[in-house]
Amino acid sequence: MYWNHPSVPGQADDARSIVEELHEIQKRCGYLPKAELEALSERRRDTPLHRLHEVASFFPHFRLQKPPAVEVRVCRDMSCHLRGAPGLRRNLEELAAEIGQGQIWVGGVSCLGRCDGAPAIMIGEHVYQGKSNDSYRDLMRRALPLPGLEGEAALQPGHSDRSPLGWKIDPYGGREEYTAFRRFVAEPNGDKLIEELKIGDLRGMGGAGVWAHQKWNDVRQARGDRKFIVVNGDESEPGTFKDRELLLRTPHLVIEGVLLAGWLCGAERGYIYIRHEYEEQIEACRAAIARAEAMGLCGRDVLGTGQAFPIEVFVSPGGYICGEQSALIEAMEDHRAEPRNKPPQLETNGLYDKPTLLSNVETFAWVPSILLHGGAWYRDLGVNGAKGARFFSLSGDVNRPGVFEVPSGITLRELIDLAGGLRARQRLKAFAASGPSGGFLPARLPKRKLPEAFAARLAARERKHHEGGGPPPSETDYDILDLELDLQTMRDMGLMLGAGLVVYGQFADILDQAVNATEFFRNESCGKCVPCRLGSQKMTELGNDIRDQRYDEQSFLPVEGLMTELQRAMEMSSICGLGMVVGNPLITAIRSFRQDVGRYLRPGDVMTMPDADIFATSDMKLLTSDMKLLQERSR
């Protein structure tokens, strides 16, 4: 055996994980009192105190100290930061000082996955989004347990719309039919299933883009007495909230995907791992599982075959790092969510060291329709030469931020149009194609710097477009609005594409955004490996120094070199993808948004700010070219 892991829990449903126990205590007491931990350690006999403590202290969600009566957290990241979170936070802090009598604590929190309702806040355990500052103030007032008022309990979080919206992903129009799975059980042709996934060119929707047919087949072929299926619904990357909608509107598709995977691989159990802030989604999935069980689709006896395949929801203790596949598995095993060193891969040594199929929510959800309609149907959904369809969460400076099911290869322009265009008729200034991970792309890229393969294809297309009556293409610049949102295209350009897209209008301060994004990584680094733990802190400090106007144009130059070096070292040596991308926001901001940086530099002797040029050095390519490494990440 390569790793030591806790023994695989038995089938008994009463074996609860540490994380679940901690959730329970916190729910009951509001925090984790020492005495409760001691009692828990006593009760679990084989769980020493330090094990509870290290797990509890890893996740900011768990409180080791008694909290104030009302805790208000304002989202700190990307879209919320762009759309007024800092102001809201100051606002609420002032109000707290005024009325709180020391009973209200106002602080920050990492992305809550409500970027479409930015700025979002959390009061106690509940998330609120899309309100005006005044309504938030009002909410906070009501949360305060004052004589005559009920306090936090009086707040009722909203009930979101759960209709299926006519998505192509749902072949059942919202009905829980499970036809694909029923057919597969009746006629379990695994090779065909894999073949359809292959024809459809379905890729992992978490961002790494590993081909689903490969992964599914690897786990299917992996040797192991027990196998597991895990759905990654941790979705904590700022700007990303599409799984939130999928889990809410189409839990039956996710469940059916898990059932299919489980049946294909011969797995013994499926887990849907959901971040704890997604209260409604957790509830929706649990309800859907219960209904599926009632229909005999999962649980003790699947469709009268005598085979058991239970599915359960695992409530994540939270944190961006849990989205990293192996960290997620570690969290499920009651460890600190620190990524593992690879190899071995999860496909052979996953949960409890057993072969494990772990994919993103959306990946699972696409499988039923692909099986029903055929791989070719899915493949042909794509446009502009791309294959398939996918969900994007779009937020930032657009009129109607939200989740969009679109064909792969759709241009950024078209997507922004779907979202009602830029707010207040702004011009596009920057675009983040993968939450904060890929950094910021400027609205225009100099054509001569585009990677050759891409430039050639572009020229051909533009010619065609022009001949077809379109306007003549620009000689010098490539308009980023023309960018086709497709994994392969983006990779050809040496860029990353995730599911969380953030659009910045002309008034955005990209340096400020970049520092903010770097802070996010610093806050979310697990701290296991040195380059990331200390490098992310260092990057943050360098960014803050710029923002605090500590440099002039001359003294900034060596700093820029240092940042580049730091970024490279982190990329080469960090254990997981988080460490590899920490430098991207600042590096891209500095390369492509010189003016935004220049605003913070005190004038020096020389004027040294050259043109925007994100392909300036090979470092940028290095940044994203080695996609194999990034594939290790599931987000």
Next chain:
Amino acid sequence: MATIIINGEEHTLPEGEKLNAIQLALRVGVDIPYYCWHPALSVVANCRMCEIEVGSKDPKTGEIKMIPNKLVPACQTPAKDMTVLVTNSPKVKAHQRMVMEYLLINHPLDCPVCDQAGECGLQDYSYEYGQAIHRFVEERNVNPRKDVSDLIQLNQDRCIMCTRCVRFTREITQTGELQVMRRGSHAEIDIFPGHPVDNPLAGNVVDLCPVGALLDKDFLHKQRVWFLSKHDSLCTRCSTGCNVSAEENRGALWRFKPRFNPHVNDYWICDEGRASYKTANDLALLAAMYVRQDGDLRLVPIDQALNAAGRGLARAAESGGTIAGVMSPFLTVEEAYLMASYLKGLSPASVLALGPVPTRGEDLTIQPDQHKGRTGDTSFIVARPFTIRAEKCPNRRGVEAVLEHFQGEVIGFDDLLRRAKAGEFQALYIVSDAIDPWIGEAEARELRDKVEFLVMQDTQVTTLAELADVVLAGATFAEKAGCYVNADGRLQYAEAALPPRDGSLPDLDLLAILLGRGRGPVHSRDILAELAQMVPAFAVAEGGKIPAFGIVLEQPEPVGPGVPFADPWTQPRGLKGDRPGETSPKGSRNA
């Protein structure tokens, strides 16, 4: 045979052992810096200091393929046939510099007041792999220090989060007191409030800590390590015979540090053993020799005391009385051999007995599991048990072997006491050197009264010494060189760490003089050679030579290549580059 290519050179290594790239490189004399890796602990690869370029060579085409754009931690890279390692490329060097900068970023750089200075992984590597200019201008960590036990202090600000200490308490002692608290740049090592580090091997976390974060409060601010000279010694606190480095300055010992011995103590020592160096510094140790004149003990020069002892014992033999000798289990085998030779030489009828064997409690074995409780990759670990013995002396088995040879049986101390009280012996020669008291006052008086002539050779001022006719001041464990046979029958050598105290002589010299072998100091090696020749049980020590890790008397195993391990930063300055195969006894540090 496995072929490995390191920095362009091909090396062949015997198959069978599971080594990682660090171990492998060390075998062939290439240093890969590391912090978090330790051969006894699972691999977590979190410090990233050991990262190198790794690839493989196609045996058929000879084509070399490196993993692109990525450095790989050597500590978790298995050394397989056709592995290609590059440890000295500009890319690797640049990376090492960067990691050094990271690690030093928040380090307080309080080396002038840090106890680790001089054997600090950070200092060491920043000199070798770092760069002179420090480019990050940074707030230094200044967190409060805290005690994680009565004996151990944690200076969190110096910690580099390698988690060696955490893994030790989980994987070796399995007590798990230490944990990583919080995460990211806020991560800290800590205990659960109110549950301090409490296990018999706790002190080892201090040795494991590559920087000055965990410190031995006993040693705190007492010495700068570069003033210490290190001696390869053995712990005499129990019959396990842990290999230690006894560290001396200005005629005193300042601490014990474990020395690696895979057959005995692995990389560890127990806390009790660790503290036992102190007995060598006791100011109340016997500091002169005495002869009873006119009823009183008089301080006399060494030669007079020895003359008196020799004369008295010889007279007893000549007058037909029986001489009894008590050889304590604290004697080295060489001393035991000389003493037995001496007394049997005076009279073949002399009775030789084993001194009191102190025991306390029961043997305690700490048995780490190859996999259980481990945190990371365990494939390079060889899990070995560690035993703290109830028998609190170093050489019962060695002295017994000598006794067996000279009189065919081992007479126990109780037996001897009974016979002495019955008046069987005219003269009694006791060599003790024991640490704890072993005879009550009344019993001592009774014994005294039953013999005509009593010679007491010891390091402590005891009742028996006060009652003796001649008192000879012998050597503490630290002042003598020689061999002991541990509980497993392993013969091991301990170097002297301190010169003889004023007024004393090492027991071996005392005995040699009594034997009339001249006045110069005798070398334990010569006596061991003689012992090996004369006493078949010790034949394995032929020529007075024993291998670095000692040798089992009954069943000598084939002598391996002998590859002591120590973290590079604990090496004495200037000896760091030594390689196995070179003559220096220290400095080789392969695992």
